[in-house]
Amino acid sequence: MSAVLCPPSADVSVMRPAAGRVARVEKETHDTFTLRVESPDEASPLAGFEPGQFSMLYVYGVGELPISISGDPEERGSLVYTIRSVGAATHALVTSKEGSTIGVRGPFGTSWPLRETRGRDLLVVAGGIGLAPLRPAIFHVLRHRGDYGRLVVLYGARSPKDLLFRKQLAAWNYVPDTQVLTTVDYGGLSWRGYVGVVTTLFRYIRIRPDRTTAMICGPEVMMRFVVTELKSRGFPAEQIYLSAERNMKCAIGHCGHCQMGPLFVCKDGPVFPCHRIGPWMDRYEL
């Protein structure tokens, strides 16, 4: 039996999830898993998305969560989510069985500036699970490699065992005009890569602030630190983009939870140019 959904009426609510069949669950790290979700009905596939957007995923009887889409935007027919198990609902999501059904709403929110930045160099700075919402942007640039200049990816995680998509990161480094540097906060002797916060990697790359757009996602403290570093290197705030995270219950600006000063992260974001979100991100307990 497949999930049956009421036909959409004129007044169908965006609050009602579509059925999504969990096609594949893949373990990325000790606490992070990647889910591939498909429509159970081939005739009505799940909606496509823009890199940087998120979905609301509903687990039967447990709750609903905003989850960034981490897959290739041009791979239609399925949506990919990389989820870190940190609470009841994320735990329920990452332990869902292949073939089970979850609810999917969306995609919602703004996306990375991939149209505006054609011809420019791109600097991607990711921390921890923050690589997940940036991965679709990287996929896009690699598929359309000629449309963009240099691509530099800087990625920081807590320790080597927390690094996501390690094989992919290594492979991207071989793509022409593409550089990937990875660092961890702490590493054992078997880790021969960089150790230190992600900003320490700036010493090893060459970027031209006048022709580069930066896209950042990670813990807020890391993003603030990266922005300071970029500005000291002459990046204008308009060429720095950040993806913010706040409590979100509805994704459509109705629940009020995701506010950051005048901004609703769900509908004005999650991707913001730095000059819009920077002043609010710097405020403690805003």
Add this chain to the structure above:
Amino acid sequence: MIRTATLTGSYKQIPFFKGLDDSHLSKLEALGHELTFDRDQIIFREGDESSFFYIILSGRVSLEVTALGRTLRVQTIGENEEFGWSSMLPSHGKQFQARALDSLHVLAFDGPRLREACEEDNTFGYALMKRLLSVVSHRLLAMRVQVLDMYSPGVKG
């Protein structure tokens, strides 16, 4: 093994020395030695009396802490970066272990002699200390962010 090597080009090209007077540069040139270390070679251990101040010309160094039979890398430093600043202070034991992560080419200065030069010529000493403070401040800031353990759930910016 430690070997001496020859610096191609002048001290002027080293970012740490950028903007120094020629007289100061020649003072440094008189004090500096070039050394190379093999991959994985220990440069100094925790507790060693400080002796040398290093500037990396090529390769990387990992700073490590050894505890409970386990070695943890807490920081890597690369080209044009400095380490061993405790040698600029009198009688300080090393807090970390330093190891060449790749084959390493450094410029090394004997701490006591460098301090002596600073004491003799305070203008030179001040110019050097300003650069050192900037390095220390940068490094401290990065360490502060690192110890936040910001990737752990529950750690908020």
Add this chain to the structure above:
Amino acid sequence: MGRDSRSHDAAALLEAQGLDELIRSLERRDYEVLGPTVHDSAIDWGPIHAAADLPAGWTATQAPGSYRIERRDDARRFAFAAGPSTLKRYFHEAERSVFSVESNGSPFHVVEKQDAPRRLAFIGVRPCDVAALAILDRVLIHDRFPDPAYRARRESSFIVAANCTEPGGACFCDSMGAGPHAASGFDLALTELDDSTMLVECGSARGEEVLREIPHAPAGKDVRERARAAMAAARKRMGRKLNTEGLAQALYDNFEHPEWEKVAARCLGCGNCTQACPTCFCITFEDASDIDGSRAERRRRWDSCFTLSHSYIHGGSVRQSPKSRHRQWVTHKLSAWESQFGTPGCVGCGRCIVWCPVGIDITETAAAVARQTAPVEARS
């Protein structure tokens, strides 16, 4: 909603018995008619079937943390300021089901209840509450994602405003530009002139239609002048005032003002202000499932930014301190709302002041924060 700010008809004069006709006319149109009634020691919304159900000769004395109903020595029916309940509870209910899900094993079936909304007519809506509905409409209808349930409820409502001639001790609608005269957003608007006569204005074609069925006389210039004078007098008797000039920016600028600590020391964090507020729209969602797991339900209910859970993200809340939560509420109402929706989120009804158990006064807090700029070191 078919209501606009265009003047639909010259103002008319309505006798008290005309109210009975008005109720009957609305009932004929299948509306349940609600009006202010005296119950539970308050003047609050309740079903009415005749003008006699209205609180003639009653008023309410309101002050920070205090509300008392009292007798008046006349028989006016609308001589009181906004009561405890807002219309929010009828259009953006305190709790309702979003959908239920039936599951027979893994696949599930989402059932969204599409109930026909009640047709509600409200007689005696204060201008502040009329303005509050326009603000809620902006958030829940005229934004990117309309809330169909809210819209359906609003579309099947009929609003008879009652302009304010008797403001209360916590009122400051004049400061917020929301009252005491309702300029738009109603089908009909009444201004009580004395015990037996009212001026009535139309705000929509529907209002005009209803008025045609009610015996009324044309209102002369003198009558309109009396109504205007009554409201001009009301403006002078507002219990509270708030200088809104430059306020939105001042609240942003003085983010670390010591007043926030002071007010937070008194604040109980109960969230009463947010529940009493006619425009606070925050909601949260709850999930429950039957014991055998065959059915689950997702419900939404009002939430409050005074709770820790409001800003929770994995492992902790962004707004940990009571100070930050209080500040969030006040700055959202008076600053952020303006940037988000083009108007302040406050209509000056004073409910948050009256229904605060410790009598915290938003006009005092805002004025204190705006008055003096915090030292530069304290800003971040």
